[in-house]
Amino acid sequence: xxxxxxxxxxxxxxxxxxxxxxxxxxxxxxxxxxxxxxxxxxxxxxxxxxxxxxxxxxxxxxxxxxxxxxxxxxxxxxxxxxxxxxxxxxxxxxxxxxxxxxxxxxxxxxxxxxxxxxxxxxxxxxxxxxxxxxxxxxxxxxxxxxxxxxxxxxxxxxxxxxxxxxxxxxxxxxxxxxxxxxxxxxxxxxxxxxxxxxxxxxxxxxxxxxxxxxxxxxxxxxxxxxxxxxxxxxxxxxxxxxxxxxxx
Amino acid sequence: xxxxxxxxxxxxxxxxxxxxxxxxxxxxxxxxxxxxxxxxxxxxxxxxxxxxxxxxxxxxxxxxxxxxxxxxxxxxxxxxxxxxxxxxxxxxxxxxxxxxxxxxxxxxxxxxxxxxxxxxxxxxxxxxxxxxxxxxxxxxxxxxxxxxxxxxxxxxxxxxxxxxxxxxxxxxxxxxxxxxxxxxxxxxxxxxxxxxxxxxxxxxxxxxxxxxxxxxxxxxxxxxxxxxxxxxxxxxxxxxxxxxxxxxxxxxxxxxxxxxxxxxxxxxxxxxxxxxxxxxxxxxxxxxxxxxxxxxxxxxxxxxxxxxxxxxxxxxxxxxxxxxxxxxxxxxxxxxxxxxxxxxxxxxxxxxxxxxxxxxxxxxxxxxxxxxxxxxxxxxxxxxxxxxxxxxx
Numbered sequence: 001x002x003x004x005x006x007x008x009x010x011x012x013x014x015x016x017x018x019x020x021x022x023x024x025x026x027x028x029x030x031x032x033x034x035x036x037x038x039x040x041x042x043x044x045x046x047x048x049x050x051x052x053x054x055x056x057x058x059x060x061x062x063x064x065x066x067x068x069x070x071x072x073x074x075x076x077x078x079x080x081x082x083x084x085x086x087x088x089x090x091x092x093x094x095x096x097x098x099x100x101x102x103x104x105x106x107x108x109x110x111x112x113x114x115x116x117x118x119x120x121x122x123x124x125x126x127x128x129x130x131x132x133x134x135x136x137x138x139x140x141x142x143x144x145x146x147x148x149x150x151x152x153x154x155x156x157x158x159x160x161x162x163x164x165x166x167x168x169x170x171x172x173x174x175x176x177x178x179x180x181x182x183x184x185x186x187x188x189x190x191x192x193x194x195x196x197x198x199x200x201x202x203x204x205x206x207x208x209x210x211x212x213x214x215x216x217x218x219x220x221x222x223x224x225x226x227x228x229x230x231x232x233x234x235x236x237x238x239x240x241x242x243x244x245x246x247x248x
Numbered sequence: 249x250x251x252x253x254x255x256x257x258x259x260x261x262x263x264x265x266x267x268x269x270x271x272x273x274x275x276x277x278x279x280x281x282x283x284x285x286x287x288x289x290x291x292x293x294x295x296x297x298x299x300x301x302x303x304x305x306x307x308x309x310x311x312x313x314x315x316x317x318x319x320x321x322x323x324x325x326x327x328x329x330x331x332x333x334x335x336x337x338x339x340x341x342x343x344x345x346x347x348x349x350x351x352x353x354x355x356x357x358x359x360x361x362x363x364x365x366x367x368x369x370x371x372x373x374x375x376x377x378x379x380x381x382x383x384x385x386x387x388x389x390x391x392x393x394x395x396x397x398x399x400x401x402x403x404x405x406x407x408x409x410x411x412x413x414x415x416x417x418x419x420x421x422x423x424x425x426x427x428x429x430x431x432x433x434x435x436x437x438x439x440x441x442x443x444x445x446x447x448x449x450x451x452x453x454x455x456x457x458x459x460x461x462x463x464x465x466x467x468x469x470x471x472x473x474x475x476x477x478x479x480x481x482x483x484x485x486x487x488x489x490x491x492x493x494x495x496x497x498x499x500x501x502x503x504x505x506x507x508x509x510x511x512x513x514x515x516x517x518x519x520x521x522x523x524x525x526x527x528x529x530x531x532x533x534x535x536x537x538x539x540x541x542x543x544x545x546x547x548x549x550x551x552x553x554x555x556x557x558x559x560x561x562x563x564x565x566x567x568x569x570x571x572x573x574x575x576x577x578x579x580x581x582x583x584x585x586x587x588x589x590x591x592x593x594x595x596x597x598x599x600x601x602x603x604x605x606x607x608x609x610x611x612x613x614x615x616x617x618x619x620x621x622x623x624x625x626x627x628x629x630x631x632x633x634x635x636x637x638x639x640x641x
Contacts, residue, residue, distance in 0.1 A: 039294075040294075041294060042294075067439055070371075070373045070374065070439075071374050071375065071376060071439055072371055072374055072376075073365075073366045073371060073374045073376035073377040073379075073380055074365045074366055074369040074371060074377075075369055075370065075371035075374075076369075091362075091365060091369050092358075092359065092362070093357055093358070093359050093362040093363060093365050093366070094357050094358020094359040094362075095356075095357055095358075095376060096292075096297035096298065096358065097374075097376050097436075099294065099297035100297050100298055100439075100440060100443075101439045101440065103440075103442055103443075105294070105295055105583070105584075107294075108294040109286075109292075109294060109297065109358070111285060111286050111287030111292065111293070111294075112284070112285055112287035112288065113285055113287075114282075114283070114284075114285050115359065116285060116286065116358040116359070117358075197442070199442050200442050201441055201442065205439055205441075206373065206439075208438040208439055208441065208451075209373075209375050209435055209436075209438050209439050210373060212375075212431075212432075212435045212438065212454055213372075213373065213375060213378065213435070216378070216428065219424075219427070219428065220424055220428070223423075223424045223427060224420060224424060227321075227325050227420045227423055227424070228420055230325055230326060231324070231325045231327070231416060231420065234325070234326055234327030235327060237327070238327055
């Protein structure tokens with residue numbers, strides 16, 4: 001059963017424990033200075049962002065049909081059956097198409113390194129495979145970040161919206177965005193007010209390029225016949241003209 | 249300075265000084281790239297991962313080299329033999345262009361030591377994977393199309409004969425590969441509907457990229473013929489270039505018409521009322537395309553070498569503006585950031601262009617790239633050459 005994360009902004013107190021747990025899981029340094037950074041980067045794969053009275057988390061959405069995995073020329077990124085989108089740094093050539101393609105601008109790059117890698121949250125693939133919770137969900141003191149099976153989390157989110165209709169903006173972010181993601185957001189205010197992108201397409205992005213790419217065999221086969229045929233006709237015409245000589 | 253020393257050193261001219269300055273700055277930028285990574289040599293960021301090296305070096309480089317496949321198709325497949333005199337310079341431009349694109353990619357890619365990975369680690373769903381394969385294969389085809397110039401230069405008849413035997417399937421393959429990756433450079437951006445400004449984002453991006461590549465390939469042929477005529481003191485093939493100018497006018501009209509229909513059907517014309525940077529960049533790009541197209545319909549303009557040259561330069565600039573708009577400026581607002589290339593990015597780009605010009609000049613001087621001819625000699629040669637329509641170049 002695919003896993004997911006439910007982040008409930010109304011429960012988040014902005015303690016940043018998830019940031020610290022995430023840094024520890026990746027072996028990254030974490031201190032007050034890094035805690036103050038409210039952007040994700042190659043040394044901070046998740047962050048709490050303050051929007052007035054509300055908090056929001058930034059992390060990889062682990063989309064159901066990830067644009068990053070579809071554009072990667074070497075297949076370094078893959079969507080696992082468990083849910084996480086994983087990255088194989090040994091394959092990566094550093095073209096950064098995944099960063100360009102991601103509608104949430106999640107993948108980051110080790111810009112100052114001479115042997116750079118792309119960096120992003122992989123929803124603790126190793127931990128979840130071993131039956132454990134993601135590091136961020138395990139440490140969260142209020143249950144704002146909740147880890148579990150995707151279907152169960154959707155049901156849970158719907159229940160929360162129904163139980164307290166006046167406390168929630170009545171939508172689940174991630175249900176239909178880019179065809180669905182593995183991270184859901186609940187909020188007290190409309191999503192754009194806590195910095196979530198609401199202009200992303202509601203259909204899976206990989207379709208946009210695949211619609212063109214799947215024509216490739218047709219273009220190649222039709223093209224070779226067409227060009228070969230044209231060559232044959234024009235060449236034959238020249239041959240005939242030459243054989244007939246200066247008759248006219 | 250003593251006289252013998254002066255004889256030994258190359259004559260100092262303004263162009264040589266500029267050339268040396270560009271290469272020096274390029275060398276220092278290369279040092280930065282190698283020892284301080286992309287962070288130390290570019291202004292790229294997590295929000296803006298592609299810059300000048302993709303937007304210009306790759307996207308413009310591949311397009312400006314499109315004369316190679318356009319003229320191969322015209323001369324060898326459509327059998328329009330009159331364009332033969334400009335075929336070899338076009339093939340040489342294309343070959344050098346693709347070499348430089350590859351070098352540019354070595355700068356841009358984070359792990360250039362793994363450039364070969366797409367050839368063994370496949371992801372057929374990736375446009376980038378397809379482009380990588382097409383560019384690799386087409387560079388090989390261009391090398392084979394260039395080889396006859398080398399074989400002729402050194403009088404190697406046997407290999408020349410051998411290469412003529414495979415020339416037809418090879419040329420067809422070359423045209424197909426070009427069609428695929430020229431359009432695929434547009435397909436690359438279909439994945440960013442929410443980032444690319446709607447004046448440029450359209451589902452027909454692949455078609456637009458393909459048609460504009462054909463047009464700019466023709467413009468580059470006029471451009472390089474004009475320059476090599478000056479550099480090598482040859483007579484300009486004016487009737488021939490004028491006729492290419494006519495084809496260019498048609499290609500540009502087709503391109504502009506598709507562009508117009510696309511904006512119309514997407515209801516995007518209203519965007520032009522907004523006073524935004526994108527509007528002005530779009531208008532500049534379109535003006536640079538419309539003006540030469542209108543001018544080239546007049547035979548008076550086509551037969552005037554200077555006017556014909558300036559029309560082709562405008563088409564080239566319009567093309568560059570378009571690729572930069574799609575690859576860089578049109579993405580800035582959607583990415584929520586600004587990007588101005590660092591000096592070292594510009595230095596590498598200028599160095600690649602300068603090296604391209606220099607190698608073209610050297611090869612043009614020492615290899616049979618240009619056929620020495622007056623228009624009459626060209627006619628004679630054409631009749632004589634018609635005997636072997638399979639010959640490459």
